[in-house]
Amino acid sequence: MSPRREVWITGVGFISSLGEGLEANWARLSAGNSTPSYDDQKFAPFIVHPLAPVSFDSQIPKKGDQRQMELWQRIGVYAAGLALSNAGVAGNAEILDRMDMITAAGGGERDIAVDSAILSGIRTAANPGAFLNERLLSDLRPTLFLAQLPNLLAGNISIVHGIVGSSRTFMGEEAAGVDAMRLTFERVAAGQSDISLVGSAFHGTRWDLLLVTELAGNLLKDKFAPVWDRGQHGGLALASMGASLVVESKEHAEKRGAKPLARIVAIQSDRNRRKPGEIEATIAREWAAIEPKVKRSEAVVISGASGLEPPTAEEKNALKKIGLPVRATGTHIGHGFDTQFLANLAIACETLRQGKLFPASGSGDTGESPGKITQVAVTSVGNWRGEGIGLIEKIA
Amino acid sequence: MAYATKDKAGRPVIAVTGIGIITSLGTGKEDNWKKLVAGQSGIRRITRFPTDGLRTTIAGTVDHEYEPGMAPSVMTEKIARTVGEEAIAQAGIGSKGRFPGPLFLAMAPIELEWPHRFDLAGATGANETVSYADLVRVATQPRFAPYFEMSKYGIVGEHLADHFGTEGSPISLTTACASGGTAIQLGVETIRRGDCEVALAIGADTSVTPESLVRFSLLSALSAQNDPPEQTSKPFSKNRDGFVLAEGAAALVLESMEHAQARGAKILGIVQGCGEKSDNFHRTRSSPNGRPIIGCMQNAFTDAGISPDDVDYINAHGTSTPENDKMEYTGVAAVFGERAQRVPISSNKSMIGHTLTAAGAVEAVFTLLTIQNQRIPPTINHKVPDPAIPLDVVPNVARDAKIRTAISNSFGFGGQNVCLVLAGEPA
Numbered sequence: 133m134s135p136r137r138e139v140w141i142t143g144v145g146f147i148s149s150l151g152e153g154l155e156a157n158w159a160r161l162s163a164g165n166s167t168p169s170y171d172d173q174k175f176a177p178f179i180v181h182p183l184a185p186v187s188f189d190s191q192i193p194k195k196g197d198q199r200q201m202e203l204w205q206r207i208g209v210y211a212a213g214l215a216l217s218n219a220g221v222a223g224n225a226e227i228l229d230r231m232d233m234i235t236a237a238g239g240g241e242r243d244i245a246v247d248s249a250i251l252s253g254i255r256t257a258a259n260p261g262a263f264l265n266e267r268l269l270s271d272l273r274p275t276l277f278l279a280q281l282p283n284l285l286a287g288n289i290s291i292v293h294g295i296v297g298s299s300r301t302f303m304g305e306e307a308a309g310v311d312a313m314r315l316t317f318e319r320v321a322a323g324q325s326d327i328s329l330v331g332s333a334f335h336g337t338r339w340d341l342l343l344v345t346e347l348a349g350n351l352l353k354d355k356f357a358p359v360w361d362r363g364q365h366g367g368l369a370l371a372s373m374g375a376s377l378v379v380e381s382k383e384h385a386e387k388r389g390a391k392p393l394a395r396i397v398a399i400q401s402d403r404n405r406r407k408p409g410e411i412e413a414t415i416a417r418e419w420a421a422i423e424p425k426v427k428r429s430e431a432v433v434i435s436g437a438s439g440l441e442p443p444t445a446e447e448k449n450a451l452k453k454i455g456l457p458v459r460a461t462g463t464h465i466g467h468g469f470d471t472q473f474l475a476n477l478a479i480a481c482e483t484l485r486q487g488k489l490f491p492a493s494g495s496g497d498t499g500e501s502p503g504k505i506t507q508v509a510v511t512s513v514g515n516w517r518g519e520g521i522g523l524i525e526k527i528a
Numbered sequence: 529m530a531y532a533t534k535d536k537a538g539r540p541v542i543a544v545t546g547i548g549i550i551t552s553l554g555t556g557k558e559d560n561w562k563k564l565v566a567g568q569s570g571i572r573r574i575t576r577f578p579t580d581g582l583r584t585t586i587a588g589t590v591d592h593e594y595e596p597g598m599a600p601s602v603m604t605e606k607i608a609r610t611v612g613e614e615a616i617a618q619a620g621i622g623s624k625g626r627f628p629g630p631l632f633l634a635m636a637p638i639e640l641e642w643p644h645r646f647d648l649a650g651a652t653g654a655n656e657t658v659s660y661a662d663l664v665r666v667a668t669q670p671r672f673a674p675y676f677e678m679s680k681y682g683i684v685g686e687h688l689a690d691h692f693g694t695e696g697s698p699i700s701l702t703t704a705c706a707s708g709g710t711a712i713q714l715g716v717e718t719i720r721r722g723d724c725e726v727a728l729a730i731g732a733d734t735s736v737t738p739e740s741l742v743r744f745s746l747l748s749a750l751s752a753q754n755d756p757p758e759q760t761s762k763p764f765s766k767n768r769d770g771f772v773l774a775e776g777a778a779a780l781v782l783e784s785m786e787h788a789q790a791r792g793a794k795i796l797g798i799v800q801g802c803g804e805k806s807d808n809f810h811r812t813r814s815s816p817n818g819r820p821i822i823g824c825m826q827n828a829f830t831d832a833g834i835s836p837d838d839v840d841y842i843n844a845h846g847t848s849t850p851e852n853d854k855m856e857y858t859g860v861a862a863v864f865g866e867r868a869q870r871v872p873i874s875s876n877k878s879m880i881g882h883t884l885t886a887a888g889a890v891e892a893v894f895t896l897l898t899i900q901n902q903r904i905p906p907t908i909n910h911k912v913p914d915p916a917i918p919l920d921v922v923p924n925v926a927r928d929a930k931i932r933t934a935i936s937n938s939f940g941f942g943g944q945n946v947c948l949v950l951a952g953e954p955a
Contacts, residue, residue: 265738283944301703402696
């Protein structure tokens with residue numbers, strides 16, 4: 133077994149309801165809750181975080197490519213392009229030809245109009261089975277299938293940006309995002325990959341997702357509040373966002389003269405059955421595994437709390453025991469399932485660069501920004517599963 | 529004969545110590561193998577739902593595992609559990625409810641199905657039109673609560689992890705038609721890293737629904753020659769016109785050779801190497817120059833430390849679409865040179881259809897059985913050879929052969945390609 137290699141993040145691409153790119157997002161985060169990015173009208177009484185205006189043309193120049201994708205794929209391809217540019221490898225055919233990729237992706241948006249017409253018409257159809265077949269055959273667009281398939285986010289990233297070393301897509305919401313990052317980190321550390329893109333996209337402001345989320349009564353409704361303070365059952369605000377990171381071995385990055393944004397220290401993921409107390413116990417266990425590497429006086433936590441209860445309260449308890457300063461991003465960018473962990477790693481990279489935390493918002497955003505920040509721990513507590521934690525640090 | 533525990537690159541050798549399989553031919557490796565080498569087809573008429581108005585009315589359904597009203601995710605879980613149990617029992621590893629390694633699960637995406645939407649619509653009380661806003665309004669009624677978990681991508685992996693007691697976060701993945709191969713590759717990589725000694729790789733797909741049939745039809749991917757069903761899938765034939773959608777599942781227990789030999793496990797074969805190469809030409813079509821397919825096979829040879837001359841058999845992706853089979857030939861011809869016409873290549877899909885995300889795992893299991901039995905399953909329905917594909921496709925009848933090393937190809941929509949190198953007794 134070859135010794136583990138040092139692993140760097142050398143590129144980040146991020147878009148959310150707050151804006152396009154890390155700097156725009158940081159500017160809005162730094163302004164605290166003064167200019168919230170949520171929309172409580174379009175899907176009232178439900179509250180969502182729609183994507184900020186984005187000029188897709190700059191990363192997806194061909195209109196034909198854009199037409200072949202649904203919005204969630206455009207978001208992901210766009211964020212991947214930003215990350216590749218940020219890492220200085222966009223258009224570098226030699227590197228892209230051997231670059232690996234893991235995406236975390238769910239499915240794309242259904243054709244709401246087609247579904248509604250079928251649901252309306254089938255009740256009076258003489259032969260319901262035949263009616264369904266006929267309507268699907270005549271009304272579904274051929275391209276829609278490809279725009280819905282999870283692995284076609286990666287497929288479109290390959291087509292638009294040229295990453296063709298390898299391509300894998302993990303499914304399973306927040307857990308998929310954490311595991312995509314974990315396995316990317318482990319592969320690079322072990323020498324199974326020199327340079328990889330890990331990416332995800334989520335388009336949450338759509339009716340079919342409101343439906344499946346509300347099956348458990350999980351949507352935030354009526355009144356906005358920070359994720360920590362959303363009442364007994366809590367609620368999550370569906371959001372649209374895209375995040376990608378270029379992950380690279382130190383040797384590979386140095387050889388091409390790339391500047392690191394951060395070093396990855398550890399990525400932990402695990403499973404629990406969500407019995408009372410299990411989320412807190414899982415976070416505590418994952419924290420215990422990375423704690424020996426934490427420099428307490430210079431470390432902070434970026435939380436992935438969704439606002440759902442009891443998971444958010446359990447995370448709050450766990451973080452209280454850990455005792456580092458905490459900021460949750462969900463209050464500002466909403467909840468993006470598969471994409472949330474990568475989004476928070478992106479924000480963590482910017483936190484290292486800025487050397488300070490954004491202002492607190494809500495009862496779980498505890499502690500003051502230390503004078504110096506060299507480490508950021510990022511948590512994931514999924515809407516249903518997906519407890520994970522990552523630790524990145526500044527490279528002196 | 530003892531196997532080496534490290535490969536030429538100094539990495540752990542990966543043994544396969546358990547396999548399990550379900551296809552339209554049957555459940556379990558004995559039944560499947562017997563029918564496969566007999567050249568029997570599992571393709572049949574769809575009886576599970578009305579096919580009125582559909583262009584394609586046949587599929588490789590696993591009717592013998594289906595229960596009326598079963599949602600696809602529930603059936604995926606059932607057959608995945610069955611093949612996993614078969615593989616773990618054969619490997620004789622762990623204890624009941626405690627498998628000492630991670631789970632990598634290749635499966636199709638999950639979403640709410642039409643019967644669920646109809647139930648929700650029925651509760652809305654809407655008179656004229658039913659909108660999604662209406663569905664959301666009734667979503668919190670207690671009787672719909674079970675639909676929440678049924679709509680979760682992670683639910684199958686979660687239940688399997690509970691059932692088998694696998695370690696850590698179960699990985700559910702898709703690389704379209706290459707998914708099964710990717711699940712195996714992820715397991716191999718994890719053991720090579722030294723993260724674990726054993727891993728469970730499963731591929732399972734039960735995508736035969738009206739909407740899936742329509743979606744693949746709209747991509748012009750499916751054969752519309754419905755009569756007779758068992759003669760529809762004809763890979764490498766001149767009159768091939770599309771693949772046949774099919775269900776199936778397979779499981780492999782992957783284990784470091786050192787661990788397997790230390791506990792005296794029977795070695796069924798080894799995964800000598802894996803190769804990938806993505807295609808960025810088009811969303812559903814391969815690069816006309818075949819470069820990604822060629823690169824994928826070459827990467828697998830490099831990873832396995834072998835040359836094309838070492839390959840005794842090719843388990844083809846062989847979907848029976850005009851495009852795939854032509855491109856697979858182009859790739860094989862380029863990689864194998866003048867030897868291409870002599871290396872036997874056959875397509876299991878001629879008999880079982882295309883099991884989509886399960887195919888890579890299903891066909892890896894069949895390839896291991898091919899090596900174990902030293903007998904090559906045929907490409908059936910090969911009556912009109914395609915002169916543009918001059919390959920030895922083992923037409924219509926199984927054949928005995930000396931096979932030490934074989935490759936299994938999987939090429940997916942979206943450009944994701946995987947090639948596995950599988951081997952038997954040490955050379």
